[in-house]
Protein backbone atom coordinates (compact mmCIF):
# COMPACT_ATOMS: atom_id res chain seq x y z
CA UNK A 1 0.00 0.00 0.00
CA UNK A 2 1.22 3.44 -0.87
CA UNK A 3 2.59 5.63 1.88
CA UNK A 4 3.14 9.41 1.63
CA UNK A 5 5.74 9.70 4.39
CA UNK A 6 6.92 6.17 5.25
CA UNK A 7 9.58 7.43 7.70
CA UNK A 8 6.92 8.76 10.03
CA UNK A 9 3.94 6.61 9.13
CA UNK A 10 5.81 3.33 9.56
CA UNK A 11 7.91 4.46 12.55
CA UNK A 12 7.95 2.06 15.51
CA UNK A 13 5.89 2.88 18.59
CA UNK A 14 9.06 3.41 20.64
CA UNK A 15 10.54 5.91 18.17
CA UNK A 16 7.20 7.70 17.96
CA UNK A 17 7.21 8.02 21.77
CA UNK A 18 10.59 9.78 21.61
CA UNK A 19 9.57 12.06 18.73
CA UNK A 20 6.26 12.93 20.35
CA UNK A 21 7.86 13.86 23.68
CA UNK A 22 10.38 16.12 21.92
CA UNK A 23 7.59 17.89 20.02
CA UNK A 24 5.45 18.20 23.16
CA UNK A 25 8.28 19.86 25.09
CA UNK A 26 8.92 22.30 22.23
CA UNK A 27 5.22 23.14 22.06
CA UNK A 28 4.92 23.81 25.79
CA UNK A 29 8.06 26.01 25.70
CA UNK A 30 6.63 27.93 22.76
CA UNK A 31 3.21 28.43 24.37
CA UNK A 32 4.70 29.48 27.72
CA UNK A 33 7.01 31.99 26.05
CA UNK A 34 4.62 33.47 23.57
CA UNK A 35 0.96 32.97 24.53
CA UNK A 36 0.08 35.22 27.49
CA UNK A 37 -3.15 33.30 28.08
CA UNK A 38 -1.57 29.86 28.18
CA UNK A 39 1.31 31.06 30.38
CA UNK A 40 -1.23 32.48 32.84
CA UNK A 41 -3.11 29.15 32.86
CA UNK A 42 0.09 27.20 33.52
CA UNK A 43 1.11 29.61 36.30
CA UNK A 44 -2.32 29.23 37.93
CA UNK A 45 -1.84 25.47 37.93
CA UNK A 46 1.72 25.84 39.19
CA UNK A 47 3.25 23.98 36.27
CA UNK A 48 6.38 25.05 34.37
CA UNK A 49 7.65 23.86 30.96
CA UNK A 50 10.44 21.92 32.73
CA UNK A 51 7.82 19.80 34.52
CA UNK A 52 7.08 18.03 31.22
CA UNK A 53 9.56 15.17 31.33
CA UNK A 54 7.48 12.24 30.06
CA UNK A 55 4.43 11.88 27.84
CA UNK A 56 2.33 11.13 30.94
CA UNK A 57 3.20 14.60 32.24
CA UNK A 58 0.78 15.96 29.65
CA UNK A 59 -1.92 15.46 32.29
CA UNK A 60 -0.25 18.15 34.45
CA UNK A 61 -1.14 20.81 31.88
CA UNK A 62 -4.33 22.87 32.11
CA UNK A 63 -7.26 22.29 29.76
CA UNK A 64 -8.34 24.78 27.12
CA UNK A 65 -11.95 25.32 26.05
CA UNK A 66 -13.79 26.69 23.03
CA UNK A 67 -14.55 29.72 25.21
CA UNK A 68 -10.80 30.43 25.55
CA UNK A 69 -10.45 30.55 21.79
CA UNK A 70 -13.44 32.81 21.41
CA UNK A 71 -12.78 35.23 24.26
CA UNK A 72 -9.05 35.83 24.20
CA UNK A 73 -8.06 35.84 20.55
CA UNK A 74 -5.93 36.97 19.00
CA UNK A 75 -3.95 39.28 21.37
CA UNK A 76 -3.70 37.09 24.46
CA UNK A 77 -3.95 33.71 22.78
CA UNK A 78 -1.71 33.77 19.72
CA UNK A 79 1.92 32.60 19.81
CA UNK A 80 2.84 34.22 16.48
CA UNK A 81 2.84 37.90 15.56
CA UNK A 82 0.71 39.39 12.80
CA UNK A 83 3.66 39.41 10.42
CA UNK A 84 3.95 35.61 10.58
CA UNK A 85 0.27 34.87 10.02
CA UNK A 86 -0.46 34.14 6.37
CA UNK A 87 -4.11 33.10 6.55
CA UNK A 88 -7.19 33.51 8.72
CA UNK A 89 -10.28 31.34 8.89
CA UNK A 90 -13.28 31.56 11.19
CA UNK A 91 -15.77 29.11 12.54
CA UNK A 92 -19.32 30.18 13.22
CA UNK A 93 -19.95 29.69 16.91
CA UNK A 94 -23.38 28.67 18.10
CA UNK A 95 -23.35 31.71 20.37
CA UNK A 96 -22.98 34.06 17.43
CA UNK A 97 -19.43 35.34 17.86
CA UNK A 98 -17.15 33.60 15.36
CA UNK A 99 -13.85 32.10 16.49
CA UNK A 100 -10.99 33.52 14.43
CA UNK A 101 -8.20 31.08 13.68
CA UNK A 102 -4.86 32.04 12.13
CA UNK A 103 -2.15 30.01 10.46
CA UNK A 104 1.54 30.60 9.78
CA UNK A 105 3.18 29.30 6.61
CA UNK A 106 4.37 26.25 8.51
CA UNK A 107 0.88 25.63 9.95
CA UNK A 108 -0.53 25.47 6.41
CA UNK A 109 2.29 23.09 5.42
CA UNK A 110 1.74 20.81 8.43
CA UNK A 111 -1.98 20.76 7.68
CA UNK A 112 -1.45 19.73 4.03
CA UNK A 113 1.16 17.16 5.07
CA UNK A 114 -1.22 15.56 7.56
CA UNK A 115 -4.03 15.27 5.03
CA UNK A 116 -1.68 14.22 2.20
CA UNK A 117 -0.61 11.23 4.32
CA UNK A 118 -4.25 10.48 5.05
CA UNK A 119 -5.44 10.67 1.44
CA UNK A 120 -2.56 8.45 0.31
CA UNK A 121 -3.39 5.92 3.05
CA UNK A 122 -6.96 5.86 1.72
CA UNK A 123 -5.57 4.76 -1.64
CA UNK A 124 -5.68 8.11 -3.47
CA UNK A 125 -2.90 9.53 -5.64
CA UNK A 126 -1.84 11.39 -8.80
CA UNK A 127 -4.32 9.53 -10.99
CA UNK A 128 -7.28 10.88 -9.05
CA UNK A 129 -9.51 13.83 -9.84
CA UNK A 130 -10.91 15.25 -6.61
CA UNK A 131 -14.06 17.35 -6.74
CA UNK A 132 -14.17 19.43 -3.57
CA UNK A 133 -17.83 20.00 -2.78
CA UNK A 134 -17.13 21.53 0.63
CA UNK A 135 -17.55 25.25 1.20
CA UNK A 136 -14.59 27.42 0.24
CA UNK A 137 -14.18 30.54 2.33
CA UNK A 138 -13.88 31.26 6.01
CA UNK A 139 -14.82 27.63 6.71
CA UNK A 140 -11.71 25.44 6.35
CA UNK A 141 -13.23 22.42 4.56
CA UNK A 142 -12.77 23.51 0.96
CA UNK A 143 -9.21 24.78 1.09
CA UNK A 144 -8.11 21.93 3.37
CA UNK A 145 -8.95 19.22 0.84
CA UNK A 146 -7.81 21.46 -2.01
CA UNK A 147 -4.22 21.87 -0.78
CA UNK A 148 -3.75 18.24 0.23
CA UNK A 149 -5.15 16.84 -3.01
CA UNK A 150 -2.80 19.06 -5.00
CA UNK A 151 0.08 18.03 -2.76
CA UNK A 152 -0.36 14.35 -3.65
CA UNK A 153 -0.52 15.28 -7.33
CA UNK A 154 -4.24 14.72 -7.81
CA UNK A 155 -6.22 17.16 -9.94
CA UNK A 156 -8.65 19.35 -8.04
CA UNK A 157 -12.07 20.54 -9.15
CA UNK A 158 -12.90 23.38 -6.72
CA UNK A 159 -16.66 22.99 -7.12
CA UNK A 160 -17.66 24.18 -3.62
CA UNK A 161 -21.22 23.43 -2.44
CA UNK A 162 -24.49 23.58 -4.31
CA UNK A 163 -25.50 23.52 -7.96
CA UNK A 164 -25.88 19.75 -7.89
CA UNK A 165 -26.73 19.38 -11.60
CA UNK A 166 -23.42 21.01 -12.46
CA UNK A 167 -21.58 18.83 -9.91
CA UNK A 168 -22.92 15.75 -11.69
CA UNK A 169 -22.08 17.19 -15.09
CA UNK A 170 -18.46 17.70 -14.05
CA UNK A 171 -18.19 14.19 -12.60
CA UNK A 172 -19.25 12.92 -16.00
CA UNK A 173 -17.27 15.33 -18.21
CA UNK A 174 -13.98 15.23 -16.30
CA UNK A 175 -14.08 11.65 -15.05
CA UNK A 176 -14.02 12.74 -11.39
CA UNK A 177 -12.98 9.83 -9.12
CA UNK A 178 -13.28 11.40 -5.65
CA UNK A 179 -15.78 13.76 -4.07
CA UNK A 180 -15.13 15.58 -0.79
CA UNK A 181 -18.45 16.49 0.83
CA UNK A 182 -20.59 16.15 3.92
CA UNK A 183 -22.20 12.69 4.04
CA UNK A 184 -25.68 14.22 3.77
CA UNK A 185 -24.68 16.15 0.65
CA UNK A 186 -23.17 12.99 -0.84
CA UNK A 187 -26.53 11.24 -0.37
CA UNK A 188 -28.32 14.22 -1.88
CA UNK A 189 -26.03 14.12 -4.94
CA UNK A 190 -26.82 10.40 -5.30
CA UNK A 191 -30.55 11.04 -5.07
CA UNK A 192 -30.43 13.84 -7.65
CA UNK A 193 -28.44 11.56 -9.95
CA UNK A 194 -31.12 8.86 -9.62
CA UNK A 195 -33.84 11.39 -10.47
CA UNK A 196 -31.86 12.44 -13.56
CA UNK A 197 -31.54 8.80 -14.59
CA UNK A 198 -27.78 8.66 -13.89
CA UNK A 199 -26.46 5.48 -12.25
CA UNK A 200 -23.55 6.65 -10.11
CA UNK A 201 -22.39 3.04 -9.75
CA UNK A 202 -21.51 3.12 -13.43
CA UNK A 203 -19.72 6.50 -13.16
CA UNK A 204 -16.02 7.17 -12.53
CA UNK A 205 -16.81 8.37 -8.97
CA UNK A 206 -15.46 5.75 -6.58
CA UNK A 207 -14.58 7.48 -3.30
CA UNK A 208 -16.29 9.98 -1.00
CA UNK A 209 -14.18 11.92 1.54
CA UNK A 210 -16.94 12.44 4.06
CA UNK A 211 -17.07 14.42 7.30
CA UNK A 212 -17.99 17.74 8.85
CA UNK A 213 -21.13 16.38 10.54
CA UNK A 214 -22.01 13.33 12.63
CA UNK A 215 -22.79 10.26 10.52
CA UNK A 216 -23.20 6.55 11.04
CA UNK A 217 -22.08 3.25 9.57
CA UNK A 218 -25.67 2.85 8.37
CA UNK A 219 -25.27 5.96 6.19
CA UNK A 220 -21.95 4.61 4.95
CA UNK A 221 -23.54 1.31 3.93
CA UNK A 222 -26.21 3.17 2.03
CA UNK A 223 -23.71 5.40 0.20
CA UNK A 224 -21.57 2.38 -0.69
CA UNK A 225 -24.34 0.04 -1.82
CA UNK A 226 -26.77 2.49 -3.42
CA UNK A 227 -24.28 4.78 -5.15
CA UNK A 228 -21.17 2.59 -5.39
CA UNK A 229 -19.10 5.25 -3.59
CA UNK A 230 -16.64 4.12 -0.91
CA UNK A 231 -17.20 6.38 2.10
CA UNK A 232 -13.98 7.43 3.84
CA UNK A 233 -14.58 9.04 7.24
CA UNK A 234 -12.69 12.34 7.71
CA UNK A 235 -12.01 14.47 10.78
CA UNK A 236 -10.78 17.94 11.60
CA UNK A 237 -11.93 21.31 12.88
CA UNK A 238 -10.92 24.81 11.90
CA UNK A 239 -9.20 25.46 15.24
CA UNK A 240 -7.05 22.33 14.74
CA UNK A 241 -6.45 21.98 11.03
CA UNK A 242 -9.59 20.86 9.34
CA UNK A 243 -9.93 18.43 7.68
CA UNK A 244 -6.64 16.75 8.41
CA UNK A 245 -7.18 13.09 9.24
CA UNK A 246 -9.04 10.28 7.48
CA UNK A 247 -9.40 6.54 7.61
CA UNK A 248 -6.97 4.43 5.64
CA UNK A 249 -8.07 1.89 3.05
CA UNK A 250 -9.08 -0.50 5.87
CA UNK A 251 -11.91 1.89 6.93
CA UNK A 252 -11.51 0.99 10.58
CA UNK A 253 -11.03 4.27 12.41
CA UNK A 254 -9.24 7.55 11.64
CA UNK A 255 -5.44 7.50 11.89
CA UNK A 256 -4.14 10.29 14.11
CA UNK A 257 -0.50 11.07 13.25
CA UNK A 258 1.44 11.06 16.49
CA UNK A 259 3.93 13.73 15.37
CA UNK A 260 1.03 16.09 14.67
CA UNK A 261 -1.42 15.56 17.52
CA UNK A 262 -2.12 13.79 20.79
CA UNK A 263 -5.73 12.63 21.20
CA UNK A 264 -6.55 11.90 24.86
CA UNK A 265 -9.82 10.45 26.14
CA UNK A 266 -10.94 11.71 29.55
CA UNK A 267 -13.86 11.21 31.88
CA UNK A 268 -15.79 14.45 31.20
CA UNK A 269 -16.93 14.60 34.82
CA UNK A 270 -13.63 14.23 36.64
CA UNK A 271 -11.13 15.22 33.93
CA UNK A 272 -9.17 12.02 34.64
CA UNK A 273 -7.73 9.90 31.86
CA UNK A 274 -10.16 7.17 30.72
CA UNK A 275 -9.01 3.53 30.81
CA UNK A 276 -7.78 2.12 27.49
CA UNK A 277 -10.75 1.25 25.27
CA UNK A 278 -13.13 3.33 27.38
CA UNK A 279 -15.39 5.92 25.76
CA UNK A 280 -15.07 9.51 26.96
CA UNK A 281 -14.46 13.12 25.97
CA UNK A 282 -11.91 13.86 23.28
CA UNK A 283 -9.09 16.22 24.32
CA UNK A 284 -6.65 17.36 21.64
CA UNK A 285 -3.09 18.71 21.72
CA UNK A 286 -1.70 19.95 18.40
CA UNK A 287 2.05 19.44 18.54
CA UNK A 288 3.33 21.57 15.67
CA UNK A 289 1.08 24.62 15.88
CA UNK A 290 2.75 28.01 15.55
CA UNK A 291 -0.03 30.59 15.28
CA UNK A 292 -1.97 29.71 18.42
CA UNK A 293 -1.80 26.91 20.97
CA UNK A 294 -4.20 23.98 21.05
CA UNK A 295 -3.12 22.21 24.23
CA UNK A 296 -5.44 19.80 26.02
CA UNK A 297 -8.31 21.38 24.13
CA UNK A 298 -11.66 19.93 25.19
CA UNK A 299 -13.66 19.10 22.08
CA UNK A 300 -16.90 18.04 23.81
CA UNK A 301 -17.10 15.05 21.43
CA UNK A 302 -17.48 11.53 22.79
CA UNK A 303 -15.36 8.81 21.24
CA UNK A 304 -12.84 6.06 21.94
CA UNK A 305 -9.29 5.45 20.68
CA UNK A 306 -7.86 2.19 19.37
CA UNK A 307 -4.11 2.00 20.07
CA UNK A 308 -3.60 -1.39 18.37
CA UNK A 309 -1.53 -1.51 15.20
CA UNK A 310 -3.76 -1.23 12.11
CA UNK A 311 -3.92 -3.95 9.44
CA UNK A 312 -2.32 -1.40 7.07
CA UNK A 313 0.88 -1.58 9.16
CA UNK A 314 0.70 1.88 10.73
CA UNK A 315 1.08 2.02 14.50
CA UNK A 316 -0.48 5.48 14.84
CA UNK A 317 -3.65 5.29 16.97
CA UNK A 318 -7.12 5.37 15.45
CA UNK A 319 -10.11 7.39 16.55
CA UNK A 320 -13.41 5.54 16.30
CA UNK A 321 -16.67 7.19 15.28
CA UNK A 322 -17.81 10.14 17.39
CA UNK A 323 -20.88 8.85 19.18
CA UNK A 324 -22.26 11.97 20.80
CA UNK A 325 -21.61 15.15 22.74
CA UNK A 326 -20.67 15.54 26.39
CA UNK A 327 -23.78 17.69 26.86
CA UNK A 328 -25.94 14.59 26.19
CA UNK A 329 -24.30 12.51 28.93
CA UNK A 330 -26.36 11.06 31.77
CA UNK A 331 -24.86 9.88 35.03
CA UNK A 332 -26.71 6.82 36.29
CA UNK A 333 -25.55 5.50 39.68
CA UNK A 334 -22.14 7.05 39.03
CA UNK A 335 -21.75 5.52 35.56
CA UNK A 336 -21.59 7.74 32.46
CA UNK A 337 -24.28 6.77 29.98
CA UNK A 338 -24.74 8.25 26.51
CA UNK A 339 -28.07 8.00 24.66
CA UNK A 340 -26.04 7.11 21.54
CA UNK A 341 -24.71 4.01 23.36
CA UNK A 342 -28.26 2.93 24.15
CA UNK A 343 -29.29 3.52 20.54
CA UNK A 344 -26.34 1.55 19.19
CA UNK A 345 -27.04 -1.38 21.50
CA UNK A 346 -30.77 -1.44 20.72
CA UNK A 347 -30.09 -1.53 16.98
CA UNK A 348 -28.11 -4.75 17.32
CA UNK A 349 -31.54 -6.39 17.82
CA UNK A 350 -33.34 -6.89 14.49
CA UNK A 351 -36.78 -6.68 16.15
CA UNK A 352 -36.23 -3.10 17.35
CA UNK A 353 -37.71 -0.14 15.44
CA UNK A 354 -36.39 3.43 15.17
CA UNK A 355 -37.84 5.07 18.27
CA UNK A 356 -36.90 4.70 21.91
CA UNK A 357 -37.11 6.78 25.05
CA UNK A 358 -34.98 6.85 28.19
CA UNK A 359 -36.77 7.77 31.41
CA UNK A 360 -34.60 8.43 34.45
CA UNK A 361 -36.05 8.63 37.93
CA UNK A 362 -34.78 8.49 41.49
CA UNK A 363 -36.27 5.87 43.77
CA UNK A 364 -35.04 6.64 47.28
CA UNK A 365 -31.31 7.26 46.83
CA UNK A 366 -31.00 5.14 43.71
CA UNK A 367 -31.23 6.22 40.08
CA UNK A 368 -33.65 4.19 38.07
CA UNK A 369 -33.40 3.98 34.29
CA UNK A 370 -36.23 2.76 32.10
CA UNK A 371 -35.75 2.30 28.37
CA UNK A 372 -38.97 2.21 26.35
CA UNK A 373 -38.35 0.50 23.04
CA UNK A 374 -40.61 0.50 19.99
CA UNK A 375 -40.64 -2.82 18.16
CA UNK A 376 -41.07 -3.18 14.42
CA UNK A 377 -44.73 -3.97 13.55
CA UNK A 378 -43.87 -7.56 12.54
CA UNK A 379 -41.96 -8.14 15.78
CA UNK A 380 -44.71 -7.14 18.17
CA UNK A 381 -46.73 -10.12 19.32
CA UNK A 382 -49.48 -11.05 21.78
CA UNK A 383 -47.43 -14.02 22.89
CA UNK A 384 -46.29 -12.91 26.35
CA UNK A 385 -43.64 -15.64 26.64
CA UNK A 386 -41.98 -14.61 23.38
CA UNK A 387 -42.14 -10.94 24.31
CA UNK A 388 -40.62 -11.63 27.74
CA UNK A 389 -37.77 -13.60 26.20
CA UNK A 390 -37.01 -10.72 23.83
CA UNK A 391 -37.17 -8.21 26.67
CA UNK A 392 -34.73 -10.25 28.73
CA UNK A 393 -32.32 -10.52 25.82
CA UNK A 394 -32.38 -6.73 25.23
CA UNK A 395 -32.07 -6.04 28.99
CA UNK A 396 -28.98 -8.18 29.31
CA UNK A 397 -27.36 -6.69 26.18
CA UNK A 398 -27.97 -3.19 27.54
CA UNK A 399 -26.44 -4.10 30.88
CA UNK A 400 -23.34 -5.50 29.18
CA UNK A 401 -22.96 -2.46 26.99
CA UNK A 402 -23.67 0.27 29.58
CA UNK A 403 -22.24 -1.38 32.72
CA UNK A 404 -25.37 -0.34 34.55
CA UNK A 405 -28.75 -2.05 34.72
CA UNK A 406 -31.83 -0.63 33.02
CA UNK A 407 -35.42 -1.78 32.92
CA UNK A 408 -36.76 -2.38 29.44
CA UNK A 409 -40.34 -1.93 28.28
CA UNK A 410 -41.31 -3.12 24.80
CA UNK A 411 -44.02 -1.07 23.11
CA UNK A 412 -45.78 -1.28 19.73
CA UNK A 413 -44.75 0.89 16.75
CA UNK A 414 -46.10 4.42 16.93
CA UNK A 415 -46.74 4.49 20.69
CA UNK A 416 -43.81 6.75 21.72
CA UNK A 417 -44.08 10.53 21.29
CA UNK A 418 -42.61 12.00 18.09
CA UNK A 419 -40.83 15.36 18.19
CA UNK A 420 -40.16 17.88 15.48
CA UNK A 421 -36.47 18.05 14.61
CA UNK A 422 -33.93 16.37 16.84
CA UNK A 423 -35.49 13.55 18.82
CA UNK A 424 -35.79 14.33 22.52
CA UNK A 425 -35.16 10.87 23.76
CA UNK A 426 -34.29 11.47 27.38
CA UNK A 427 -36.71 12.31 30.14
CA UNK A 428 -34.75 13.01 33.30
CA UNK A 429 -37.16 13.33 36.23
CA UNK A 430 -34.53 13.37 38.96
CA UNK A 431 -34.59 17.14 39.45
CA UNK A 432 -38.36 17.41 39.69
Ligand SMILES: [Zn+2]
Pocket residue numbers: 248249250255310311312313314
Ligand atom coordinates in the same frame (compact mmCIF):
# COMPACT_ATOMS: atom_id res chain seq x y z
ZN1 LIG B 1 -4.62 1.81 8.75
